[in-house]
Amino acid sequence: MMETKKKLRYKKINYLLKNKWFVTLFTLGFIVSVTALSETYAWFESSDNRKNSFEGTKLVAEIDEIFTPNKEWQPGSTTTKEVRIKNVGPATAFVRVSLYEFLASFQIDVTDQTGNGNLKTVATAIQPSLDEANTDTWEIAAKNHGTYTSIGENYVTDSALISDPLNKTGMYEYNSSEREKSALKYLDLNFSKTFEATIPNETGKKWVYENGYFYYLSPLKSGELSEPLLDSVTLSDTLSNQYKGALYKLKVYMDAHDLTQPLINEWQLDQKGKVYPLLVDQLK
Template identity: 25%
Template structure:
């Protein structure tokens, strides 16, 4: 499976987005993706861990806030200091104006860049097998289902779909019916697909870094809103709180974590802005949280344990030791 395809199914604080017109999709997965860098030799791997309170939703709609509480837990047998940063990845479908672009094919496709267009469940909308309407059908390929509904006297609506692993996918066709023979003829049958668009990635710790005034939004898409706890400051250095360094792309905790202690929360939620349009259907968004830890000593901080740490933040952390 190529990298594009991988991006269409997962996330770590991971959220991907869907609009309400295409059925229910879940594009959230929860994995622990932690980078621990230890600059002193005395901290074993696993001394700090990302902890979260996150429940994967069945479908995430514009305007819906999803609880995602994230903190750092110390498993060390000595006090530590920590910093945290984000990596983002975004995969959207090709768009045509304010909607996703659809491609039609004569047969099913195996190209991993193509995603079949989901179908609604027509049976829940009063559609049924044409035979129950007294109609005979010609021209429907094997593995394809046709359903129909009488909407007026001598007037019917028809739809096609195919099913894969219990999921329904939309199809297109031309329908002609002869009332004298009660026969429906189906022609020009097409399988419909969306196509993966350009993917993008952002490591907050690599320049250019997000501005302090911009951290409440994804660095890749301003419709994805990041909700922080009251213990996060955009630029003010305050004891026992997180502060964001816009010159390095890291959040620093201004204090120490004792053995077994959990830090104040940094994230509390992620929201898809209510103004997100149809181009956000089937979007896949990943937000990986990574942490670095040091022994809580002045020597570790002054010795370059956190490369690029601003002097004022370093001094504030040392004052808390």
């Protein structure tokens, strides 16, 4: 299959909330029939979605993303999703990124004792329906077993894992033990070599994680592009048949701030944390 790459960009002005997302419908390889396995499919797309919360003229930064559309995202395979930040404004800025995930699963017609089966379909759509472009509909559709319609088929929603970027709940937490207790454990976010979970002690480590945020440790000058934070996402080869056809979305949010002391309070940096000492000496 021919692969294409495209860049998706969103402007952020001053403390403007930024987000990007991709969505994918994946199917499993746990079907008894080899023919059924060869007919499994997945799709994956991205779309603009802007949220303007503040307008100014000093800071202008963008999420600069490259991803490779994967029409057959099978268990065990990896899809490119490279996330960088670019400063396209005149002022130097610090940036940080947060990640939010969404997952909706569909009912399965169980056909054998091992739990293998096909996606359940119904002849007529059931309201409230699930709109893949609007994650606000995922949870309510799951609670009422509403349907998701794709290529003329109505799939019955079974469950949903929902985060809330506006209220900052459900934020991705690096190496969280809670992830292993949810369906999100089947999705591995592959971070760049320039990311260091602890305090960076190697040359070239630019990103560090603390309390739900990924901080870029060097201020970005006008026109400068950051090192990548994220390289790709892998769908585990141990994916359960329960999540056959599941709908997954990843949103990327960005904050930008000038090099002034208010950053400490506005970003609520803990003076005893790992990020504070790495940034404070660079502030005016």
